[in-house]
Amino acid sequence: MKVSAAAFVGAATEPGRFPPPSRPEIAFAGRSNVGKSSAINRLLGGRKLARTSNTPGRTQQLNFFDVDGRLVFVDLPGYGYARVSHAQRAAWRPLVESYLGTRGVLAGIVLLVDARRGLEDEEHALLDFAAAIERPVALVATKIDKLNRRERDRTVAALRVAPASMPVIPFSAVTGEGVDVVWRTIAAWTEEQRGVPARAPRRRS
Numbered sequence: 001m002k003v004s005a006a007a008f009v010g011a012a013t014e015p016g017r018f019p020p021p022s023r024p025e026i027a028f029a030g031r032s033n034v035g036k037s038s039a040i041n042r043l044l045g046g047r048k049l050a051r052t053s054n055t056p057g058r059t060q061q062l063n064f065f066d067v068d069g070r071l072v073f074v075d076l077p078g079y080g081y082a083r084v085s086h087a088q089r090a091a092w093r094p095l096v097e098s099y100l101g102t103r104g105v106l107a108g109i110v111l112l113v114d115a116r117r118g119l120e121d122e123e124h125a126l127l128d129f130a131a132a133i134e135r136p137v138a139l140v141a142t143k144i145d146k147l148n149r150r151e152r153d154r155t156v157a158a159l160r161v162a163p164a165s166m167p168v169i170p171f172s173a174v175t176g177e178g179v180d181v182v183w184r185t186i187a188a189w190t191e192e193q194r195g196v197p198a199r200a201p202r203r204r205s
């Protein structure tokens with residue numbers, strides 16, 4: 001998928017206070033430092049829109065990016081980083097659940113998993129939440145470039161715990177592996193959603 005224009009459109013730091021819904025949204029979720037922002041940048045053709053960092057837990061807000069006026073990528077704050085403050089950790093769940101649980105335009109969730117860690121309690125909780133709100137999820141195994149052939153086969157097999165409808169996509173923001181597959185998945189979700197009557201108001205210009 002070729003993206004010709006992408007732009008930051010807003011951030012949210014408090015439950016319920018999100019930019020007005022306009023286009024279908026794709027949420028990028030995952031552990032802190034797993035590579036959410038890097039994946040977004042790579043999917044957007046190497047743009048450096050989402051801020052990436054070696055410091056885990058840097059992004060504590062939801063960041064919204066318009067993609068060609070067709071859809072919106074939402075970079076969710078990462079979870080599971082022990083060294084953020086207690087208050088920051090306590091704020092994560094209401095913020096993210098408020099977004100996921102109320103967003104009519106949410107077309108699907110890209111759940112990034114570190115290829116070497118696999119699914120842990122937090123990922124299972126997110127999968128349960130996504131099932132409850134009836135949104136599709138793709139499991140994206142990031143940093144796959146760091147694994148050798150045998151490790152990667154084992155990792156991908158271990159992630160196939162989920163229903164067959166849930167894609168498991170080996171991915172690397174460094175090599176670009178998996179970019180096309182993620183885009184195809186997103187395209188399928190947004191087409192599916194177009195069949196549903198839009199709950200969102202028209203975008204104000």
Ligand code: GTP
Binds near residue numbers: 037038
């Ligand atoms: P938070 O915003 O803190 O939750 O982190 P994030 O999930 O947005 O991670 P980010 O994209 O900032 O990446 C974290 C670190 O991992 C950075 O140093 C990236 O360069 C690195 N990284 C991200 N994706 C990949 C990848 O596919 N391969 C390799 N080798 N490194 C990656």
Ligand code: MG
Binds near residue numbers: 037051052
């Ligand atoms: Mg980030």
